Amino acid sequence: MDILEIMQALNACHGPSGNEGQVAAAIRTLAAPYVDEITTDALGNLICHKQGTGPRVMFAAHMDSIGFIITHIDEHGYLRFGQVGGLSAHDLPGTPVRFRNGTRGVVAVQGKVEPKDWKLDHLYIDIGAKDQAEAKTMVQVGDTAVFDTTPFVSGRKLFSPYLDDRIACAILLSAMERIKHAGNDLYFVFTVQEEVGLRGARTAAYGIAPDYGIAVDVTDSDDIPDAPHECSSVAGKGAAIKVMDSSVICHPAVVKTLEDLAQARNIPYQRDILRFGGTDAGAIHQSRSGVYTGGISVATRYVHTPMEVADLDDIEACVALTAAFAQAKLEA
Ligand SMILES: [Zn+2]
Missing domain, CATH: 3.40.630.10 (Zn peptidases)
Incomplete structure (x- = not known):
């Protein structure tokens, strides 16, 4: 194998x-x-x-x-999340994520927070929904998401x-x-x-x-x-x-x-x-x-x-x- x-x-x-x-x-x-x-x-x-x-x-x-669990869907369709296992806020902004049903999105950080002060509470997931109603057709509170990044080999190292x-x-x-x-x-x-x-x-x-x-x-x-x-x-x-x-x-x-x-x-x-x-x-x-x-x-x-x-x-x-x-x- x-x-x-x-x-x-x-x-x-x-x-x-x-x-x-x-x-x-x-x-x-x-x-x-x-x-x-x-x-x-x-x-x-x-x-x-x-x-x-x-x-x-x-x-x-x-x-x-590890992963994300959705706790709140706001009026604009942005998702707030809790952590499943250990997530660090500094590692996440810009990361693509994927839900079990195939819905995809990206982790972003809300404005005006200094990077040194980033906490998970400052982050949200954007799934491209136009508003809360549309977001709720894509993802529900309690759904989980995982990193949607792609494995590759470079040198003798495996990145994944x-x-x-x-x-x-x-x-x-x-x-x-x-x-x-x-x-x-x-x-x-x-x-x-x-x-x-x-x-x-x-x-x-x-x-x-x-x-x-x-x-x-x-x-x-x-x-x-x-x-x-x-x-x-x-x-x-x-x-x-x-x-x-x-x-x-x-x-x-x-x-x-x-x-x-x-x-x-x-x-x-x-x-x-x-x-x-x-x-x-x-x-x-x-x-x-x-x-x-x-x-x-x-x-x-x-x-x-x-x-x-x-x-x-x-x-x-x-x-x-x-x-x-x-x-x-x-x-x-
Ligand atoms: Zn382990």
Whole structure:
């Protein structure tokens, strides 16, 4: 499977937190040849099971994206919105957006507010409606919108909206394709509602009761100009093996297993520490009486903006490391 093609297919879907159905349908089709059984739970998590007799391993990649939810339509047909997940006002003006029904628009900022003072309350979405009545035929209060930007490759970098976390969905799909012998009992879980508090991973982990958990996600990249060094990973330096973020301290045995596998297979890797943020690992490791949990991350620039940037060779390293862990001899 080609990573860019998967990203294009998944980003054509509407999938803000709580509305992941289109993404799940697309992934179900792509995953079907590689697993024994695919189920969906009450929250909408897509659970792809490849049977094995060894320890139960749960990989998680979240399908949901951040987005906008319409709260008010004014007399001129402009839309005010709340955030689904974390949006920053400074990243948004000028960004094209798309609703589930295909309605398109752009985020704009109301007049006379200094850029340094921009808050989400100063922004609105213009969908080209001539007035409130016309706007209400196009969009309703409670509808959601997502970034409508287009993925491309330049150099060895992939530019795309929603690398967080569709790139991890693509990594799990590509890893599944490579698994030859499934000694471990493998669950590839495409989770919902990560961006609003790791909600899908919590119920999925409870239902599956894994022995091991690996969350695959993006992590910030410390290589932008004037990088604040709040994180350790850098785009282009290999698969980022999570040690800690604000949601999890990864189990040292899982960190070591991932590092040993990377060394043995010549997979480039780096240790990932993030002084903020979290991933599905935060929910998985606290499930039931605890789960041996780690994380594999893609160092990504501009996380949660309309265009995120990651390195294609890092993505390949993450696929290789995910497939290696899936096939590793693990203690029950
Ligand atoms: Zn994420």
